[in-house]
Amino acid sequence: MPEPRIVRHPLVDVRLTTLRDETTDRASFRAAVRELTAMVVYEAMRHAPTRPVELRTPVTTTTGAELATPTVLVPVLRAGLGMAEAAHAQVPGAIMGFVGMARDEETLQPTTYLASLPASLAGRPVLVLDPMLATGGSMAGTIDLLVEHGADDVTAVCLVAAPEGIARLAQAHPGVGVVAAAVDERLNEHGYIVPGLGDAGDRQFGAMP
Ligand SMILES: O=P(O)(O)OC[C@H]1O[C@H](OP(=O)(O)OP(=O)(O)O)[C@H](O)[C@@H]1O
Ligand SMILES: O=c1cc[nH]c(=O)[nH]1
Ligand SMILES: [Mg+2]
Numbered sequence: 335m336p337e338p339r340i341v342r343h344p345l346v347d348v349r350l351t352t353l354r355d356e357t358t359d360r361a362s363f364r365a366a367v368r369e370l371t372a373m374v375v376y377e378a379m380r381h382a383p384t385r386p387v388e389l390r391t392p393v394t395t396t397t398g399a400e401l402a403t404p405t406v407l408v409p410v411l412r413a414g415l416g417m418a419e420a421a422h423a424q425v426p427g428a429i430m431g432f433v434g435m436a437r438d439e440e441t442l443q444p445t446t447y448l449a450s451l452p453a454s455l456a457g458r459p460v461l462v463l464d465p466m467l468a469t470g471g472s473m474a475g476t477i478d479l480l481v482e483h484g485a486d487d488v489t490a491v492c493l494v495a496a497p498e499g500i501a502r503l504a505q506a507h508p509g510v511g512v513v514a515a516a517v518d519e520r521l522n523e524h525g526y527i528v529p530g531l532g533d534a535g536d537r538q539f540g541a542m543p
Pocket of ligand 3: 413533534535536
């Protein structure tokens with residue numbers, strides 16, 4: 335597995351601080367998720383191949399660029415839904431699939447409740463969007479589904495990752511790259527990232543009953 339790519343930038347640090355602060359309200363939290371997603375997706379697309387396009391400016395003709403292969407974005411519900419629109423704004427031509435995963439907070443095992451994906455993902459770069467990579471179970475399970483659909487070029491795009499999740503993903507899917515805004519210290523005994531930001535789904539959308 336390639337080394338995780340951590341986006342280092344003062345504007346990233348400021349947004350992360352907003353996310354980590356327990357006094358941040360839900361609307362401000364969602365706004366920081368969107369802003370940070372734009373930065374992390376920008377980095378995730380750094381090596382995307384382009385092809386030349388000829389165009390006219392008001393002054394002359396010139397050569398521009400367009401993405402060579404349509405990207406597929408896959409937010410992992412619920413928390414990844416907050417990243418979807420900002421990622422799509424960065425890559426407007428992308429198509430989007432959806433995976434729903436919920437982690438049992440006792441066993442830490444994820445259950446899939448939704449998989450809406452293009453029939454074939456072969457040859458298409460796929461960015462999986464989930465703010466939290468904790469034990470790595472949800473991300474590894476999502477990528478299992480993508481591989482079943484033929485995916486061969488997958489990047490996990492996260493906001494906060496734990497070393498444990500990165501290691502698990504490296505073992506389960508060694509070809510998958512990780513791009514994140516931060517790699518934190520560790521998981522606690524409840525499987526939460528430390529220092530982390532709490533439950534990214536609850537902080538955006540409210541606690542489930
Ligand atoms: O790496 P893991 O240990 O699997 O944990 C990470 C997962 O936990 C959170 O989702 P959660 O299950 O809380 O669902 P939610 O987005 O609906 O809150 C998060 O958004 C990831 O999907
Ligand atoms: O810290 C964590 C771990 C899993 N899921 C979250 O939302 N936060
Ligand atoms: Mg949650």
